[in-house]
Amino acid sequence: MPVMKGLLAPQNTFLDTIATRFDGTHSNFLLGNAQGHRGYPIVYCSDGFCELTGFTRTEVMQKNCSCRFLYGADTSEHVAQQMEKALEGREEYQAEVHFYKKNGTAFWCLLDIVPIKNEKGEMVLFLFSFKDITDTHGKGHHSSKREGRRRRKSSSHFSEARKRGQTMLYQLTSQFSRGGKGEVNLGGTMIDKPSIPEYKVAAVQKSRFILLHYSVSKALWDWLILLATFYVAVTVPYNVSFTPYEDTETAERSTLVTDIAVEMLFIIDIILNFRTTYVSKSGQVVYEARSICIHYVTTWFFVDLVAALPIDLLYAFNITVTSLVHLLKTVRLLRLLRLLQRLDRYSQYSAMVLTLLMSVFALLAHWMACIWYIIGRKEIETDAWAIGWLHELGKRQETPYMNSTVGGPSVRSSYIAALYFTLSSLTSVGFGNVCANSDAEKIFSICIMLVGALMHALVFGNVTAIIQRMYSRRSLYHTRMKDLKDFIRVHHLPQQLKQRMLEYFQTTWSVNNGIDANELLHDFPDELRADITMHLNKDILELPVFKGASRGCLRSLSLHIKTSFCVPGEYLIRQGDALHANYFVCSGSLEVLKDSMVLAILGKGDLIGSDLPGTDQVIKTNADVKALTYCDLQYISARGLREVLELYPEYASVFATDIHNNLTYNLREGSQDENSDLELFLGTSNEFLNIQPLLKDFSPFIITLSSTFCIFSLKIRYFHVFTDCVDQGCQTHFSSGTSIVQFDLKHSIACKRDLDLNGILSG
Structure with a gap:
């Protein structure tokens, strides 16, 4: 019995686990690379961190995880040095830091740094968690003053902060599973130190008491339940119709053992369903017992429970059974609803489909034969005229009825005659040897013929x-x-x-389902095809990089967007290969690797690829991109993108600028070296704050601070944007107080793609 196994490949669910367990008060976190040779770049930042600081993910990615971009005038240099020391030593660290948001607003933050190991025990990531404690910090500061000046040197405020830090750290780490037990002494208090999830492929953790829904044993059990269901569908109507008219008391108990056995099978099946895995809507196999129970209770539990009521146990205890008890057995027919659920498992085999259709047809004839017999019995009991089909059958078999109740044909002969009549009526108009005589019989015969016409067309005709x-x-x-x-x-x-x-x-x-969308939409008008593709690819077209595009441009882009799929462990891109497309992550998570080091972790909504090269330039990738989980991707080829931008040149320049701010990770070879050349070192003088408005429009420039001297180094990408300015040899001036920066753009470098401008900022 083929079943949908679900997605069974082992996945690295580290990112999903962190995001899930940090949901709530601790949703502000960063992940930094602990194996970097040039600092410790940020490889992932949460949405909560972006909301807390005001920075976008694109602005934060690949910056040093020491978070110097959050430093300000009141940030403690001692704390900064301790953070650097903790990063170098790959140690846990906790402190209260005075950070600054993007808009310049200061806030107190409880910072926790926790190293993350892989399955080999190597430190691969740093986990940074941020908690805004501005309100509690102020209260703690005032309370420490009220404690008295005699404790000024002992820093009661710092003691309060340490106590709060212990509480926050315990709340943070207590959300994770305990992989091992250890103790840490904070402020003289011994507490358990739960472990942080490791960055590795997660092994499937399944209890030995959980039954796999695709296992051979479960398949055999399903076949057994299928046979039991058919047995119930046949015997229950027969027992309700024929058993009350058997001649002996033992006849009605002839199938007692089998009926009780079937009831026990149904009860056992209910128990097993509480311990059987299932496939979720996302295609994942669910092994958790609690989720399995909730899923079963909310779907088929009550139907199975009603169908498994042990009515036949009444016979075992010699309890007098009336005809109403026989009617209660019809609730077992609810089990047929479960059969409909499993029909898709058999639908892939033509022989099985034909068998099921014929079985349904025969089952319907059996049910109608039971009803036909009940009508004949009621005619004998209530009608004084001996014209019913049972009277006629008794006369032909020379077993007539005496006093309307005694005698008559046997139950076996009556059932065969009833089944013969219903089958002949369903498949044709009958032969007349068994016919309807009374009004009730004629009405039911008409119903049989109507149903037969429908069934004949439905089953045989289709x-x-x-x-x-x-x-x-x-x-x-x-x-x-x-x-x-x-x-x-x-x-x-x-x-x-x-x-x-x-x-x-x-x-x-x-x-x-084997449908080629391009082939299917090929014959549709371009207008309709563009609308369809825009709807199918609306997620990627809603990215900020496409906000400046006109509707016509978006429609053209949508025709070049395609979908892809990656399984865990699959490499989407290899380092050094030619990059032919930009990829958008619809679901799942991937990692960017270089020399076995994690450079970035990509999740839903991330865009990876490269900026636009020259017309004839081949883009080489600078890293590997590997799937951690099952990933759905959308991508647009570089050739298709170039063709669309040639049709819409007014948007091409906007796209060339915006793509840098929207790429989560730039895979173009050499882009990392350009980023390092784009650093601008300025003094920590407050005069720099005055020139920030002058630099806000220069998005390609990366600005950092240096406390020694001021060196201004800029590298402008896409020099063709400034061609007109270069051709005229223009000069650009920035001034801030007594500080002046002057650039001379010479004609001799106009032929270069990249322009290096160096000057010295005196102050």
Whole structure:
């Protein structure tokens, strides 16, 4: 019995775990690379951190995780040195720091630094958590003054801060699972130190009492339950209709043992369903017992419970059973609803479909035969005229009824005759040897004929259409799957590569069901096709980088956007390869690697790729991009993007500037060196604050502070934007008090793509 296994590949869910467990008061965090040779760049920042500081993710990514961009006039240099020392020593650290937001607003922050290890025990990341304690810091400061001046040297305020820090650190780390037990002495108090999740591929943690829904044992059990369901669908109507008219008391208990066994099977099935995994809407296999119970209770539990009521135990305890008890057995037919749920498991086989259709047809005939027999019995009991079909059957078999209740044909003969009549009426108009005589029988016969016409058209008339509709694509799937397996066998591909190919094919087929969107939309008008593609790709088109594009430009871009899918461990891009597209992460998470070091962690909504090169320049990638979880991606090819920008030159210059501010990570080879050359070192003098408004429009410039002397170094990308200015040899001046910077743009460098401008800022 084929079932949907779900997505079973091991995933690195570190980012999802951190984001989930930091939900709430501790949602402000950063992740920094602990293996960097040139500082410790930030590889991920949460939305909460962006809201707290006012910086965007693009502005924060790849900056040093010492967070000097948050420093200001009142930031303690001692704390900054302690942070650097903790980073160098890869140690945990906690302090209260006076930080500044992007708009210049100061705030007190409780900072926690925790190193993150991988499965090898190596420090690979730093986890920075930020807690705004401006309100509590002020209260603590005043309370420390009220304690008396005799404790001024002992710094009671710092003691209060340490106590609050212990509480916050415990609240922070207590959210994580305890991988090991240790103790840390903070302020003389011994507390447990829970572990932080490791940055590694998460192993599937399943209790041995959890049953896999795709296992062989579960498949065999489902077949057994299927047979039991059919048994119930056949015996329950028969027992309700024929058993009350059996001649002996033991006849009604002839199937007692089997009925009780089926009831026990249904009860056991309920218990097993509480411990059986299932596939969530996202395609993930759920192993958690609590989630399994909630899912089952909210879906099929009550139906299964009602269908499993042990009514037959009344016979076992010799309790007198009335006809109403027999009618209660009909609730077991609710079990057929479970059968409808599993029909899709059998629908891929034509033989199984035909068998199920014929079984449904025969089951309907069986139910109508039971009703036909009840009508005949009621006619005998209430009608003085001996014209019912049972009277006629008794006369032909020479077993007539005496006094309307005694005698008559056997139950076996009556059932066979009733089934014969209903089947002949459903498939044709009948032959007349068993016919309706009374009014009730004629009315029911009319109903049978109407249902028979519907069933004949539905079952027999549509069998061919159902098979053609269902198996045209299924046959294509099996054809491609067979070709894929033949290819694997002929070329002797290794098992790991074979598994990756099969899983990718099955997953992509389940997403698009073998439908080629480009081929499907090929015959549609361009206007309609553009509207459809804009709807399909609305997530990527809503990025800030496309805000300046006109609707016509967006429609043209949407025609070049395609979708892709990555499984955990799959490399989307390899270092040194040619980069042909920019990628947008729709779901899942990826990591950017260089020399086995994590440079960035990408999540939903991130954009990776490169800026626009020259017309004939081939973009080489500077890092690997590897999927951590199952990822859905959208991408636009560099060639298609270039073609659209040539059609809309007014947007091309805007895009060339905005792409730098919207790329989460620039994969173009050499972009990291350019970023290091783009650093501007200025003194910590307050005069620098006066020239910030003059520099706000120069988004390509990266500005940092130096406490020794002031060296101004700028590198302007996309020199073609400034071609007119260079051709005229213009001069640009920035002044701030007594500080002047002058640039001479010479004609001799106009042919270069990159322009280096160096000057000295005296102050």
